[in-house]
Amino acid sequence: MADEEKPKRPMTVGEAGRLGGEKVASERGSEFFSAIGKKGGDTVARKRGHEFYEEIGRKGGQRVKAERGSEFYSTIGHKGGQKVKQLIEQAKKNQ
Numbered sequence: 001m002a003d004e005e006k007p008k009r010p011m012t013v014g015e016a017g018r019l020g021g022e023k024v025a026s027e028r029g030s031e032f033f034s035a036i037g038k039k040g041g042d043t044v045a046r047k048r049g050h051e052f053y054e055e056i057g058r059k060g061g062q063r064v065k066a067e068r069g070s071e072f073y074s075t076i077g078h079k080g081g082q083k084v085k086q087l088i089e090q091a092k093k094n095q
Contacts, residue, residue, distance in 0.1 A: 024032065044052070064072065
């Protein structure tokens with residue numbers, strides 16, 4: 001029998017989440033995700049306060065430094081500075 005069906009494997013949690021997210025996005029639009037994200041962020045800020053964000057930012061910075069080295073920050077800082085310089089020059093030309 002060449003037309004035998006393969007046994008179906010169970011859907012992973014990741015696959016189910018992706019499919020569910022796609023369905024919600026098609027039904028409600030991207031504004032829905034923006035609104036619920038803001039609600040969640042506001043709730044975290046209210047419950048945990050400013051110090052929480054300082055702590056997770058510090059931990060994230062330490063992790064990046066450990067993985068990529070301190071030179072990484074120098075490189076991205078230089079790139080950002082060059083972009084700002086370019087935007088300032090462009091704004092001056094447009095005046």
